Amino acid sequence: MKQNWWKILGAFLVIYSIITGFLLPVPAQPILHETIRNLYFHVPMWFSMMVILGVSATYSIKYLSSSKFDNDIVASQSANVGMLLGILGLTTGSVWARYTWGAWWVADVKLNGVAVSMLIYLAYFILRGSVDEEQKRARISAVYNIFAFVMYMVFIMVLPRLNDSLHPGNGGNPGFNKYDLDSTMRMVFYPAVIGWIIMGIWFMTLRVRTEKLKRKILFNE
Amino acid sequence: MKHITRILLSIFLLTSFGAMAQDSQSVEMADPMFQSGKIYVVITVLSIIFIGILVYLIMLDRKIGKLEKELKNKE
Numbered sequence: 001m002k003q004n005w006w007k008i009l010g011a012f013l014v015i016y017s018i019i020t021g022f023l024l025p026v027p028a029q030p031i032l033h034e035t036i037r038n039l040y041f042h043v044p045m046w047f048s049m050m051v052i053l054g055v056s057a058t059y060s061i062k063y064l065s066s067s068k069f070d071n072d073i074v075a076s077q078s079a080n081v082g083m084l085l086g087i088l089g090l091t092t093g094s095v096w097a098r099y100t101w102g103a104w105w106v107a108d109v110k111l112n113g114v115a116v117s118m119l120i121y122l123a124y125f126i127l128r129g130s131v132d133e134e135q136k137r138a139r140i141s142a143v144y145n146i147f148a149f150v151m152y153m154v155f156i157m158v159l160p161r162l163n164d165s166l167h168p169g170n171g172g173n174p175g176f177n178k179y180d181l182d183s184t185m186r187m188v189f190y191p192a193v194i195g196w197i198i199m200g201i202w203f204m205t206l207r208v209r210t211e212k213l214k215r216k217i218l219f220n221e
Numbered sequence: 222m223k224h225i226t227r228i229l230l231s232i233f234l235l236t237s238f239g240a241m242a243q244d245s246q247s248v249e250m251a252d253p254m255f256q257s258g259k260i261y262v263v264i265t266v267l268s269i270i271f272i273g274i275l276v277y278l279i280m281l282d283r284k285i286g287k288l289e290k291e292l293k294n295k296e
Binding site: 007011015018023026030033206209216220 | 264275278285
């Protein structure tokens with residue numbers, strides 16, 4: 001129980017964000033109306049995804065420098081959880097876009113960038129699945145994963161800021177900080193982000209432990 | 222513990238919310254939804270779903286922990 005305190009913290013923060021996210025007042029904005037509350041649920045998916053993919057890339061670097069197989073397991077399972085969070089972020093964003101921007105999908109730099117990076121990560125899993133030899137698979141996919149993470153960052157953080165984007169804070173649009181994200185919203189938003197990051201890490205550790213168990217059973221028998 | 226905090230928080234918010242959300246704006250918000258008080262139903266439903274997922278996760282966590290222990294004892 002002692003080493004599980006962070007899981008309790010994460011769960012508590014998410015529950016807190018669900019309750020306060022609906023109850024606390026939000027600034028009244030045209031077009032957005034009440035959907036501004038989506039900020040507490042849609043955006044944390046992306047923050048959480050970025051962190052977990054960062055973990056994945058870090059462990060890929062670790063694998064390349066140490067050749068310890070455990071690092072490869074963490075890298076691949078983190079990428080897996082990252083994809084889950086990405087898909088959730090994409091679908092919730094799509095619903096939000098339908099009712100504010102008017103379409104399920106708009107040709108926005110950020111949206112297309114995310115779509116491309118999801119495909120890049122999909123290729124990572126295909127790559128992993130297509131190499132049978134373990135050492136080779138771990139090495140090749142680690143190198144690819146580092147590239148994938150850099151590309152992802154360029155697509156989602158750099159390019160949208162250089163071009164016109166409908167997203168707040170991109171392409172000359174004012175960020176949420178300016179008038180939307182007032183201090184009440186911060187009180188919900190930041191705990192939600194931290195909570196979901198912790199949840200993502202929890203999912204990842206579960207997958208890592210299962211994978212390690214699987215390897216133990218398969219190779220020790 | 223979690224439960225108590227939740228209830229306390231709800232009570233606190235219930236009492237303070239009425240005072241906060243009174244200024245009328247031209248931008249349409251879900252004010253009637255709050256006035257009728259039924260937004261709490263949505264919060265309850267969402268909380269139940271999340272807690273359900275949480276319980277499921279905890280059970281999975283324990284199951285994996287048990288397997289890890291069993292495998293360790295076997296070796």
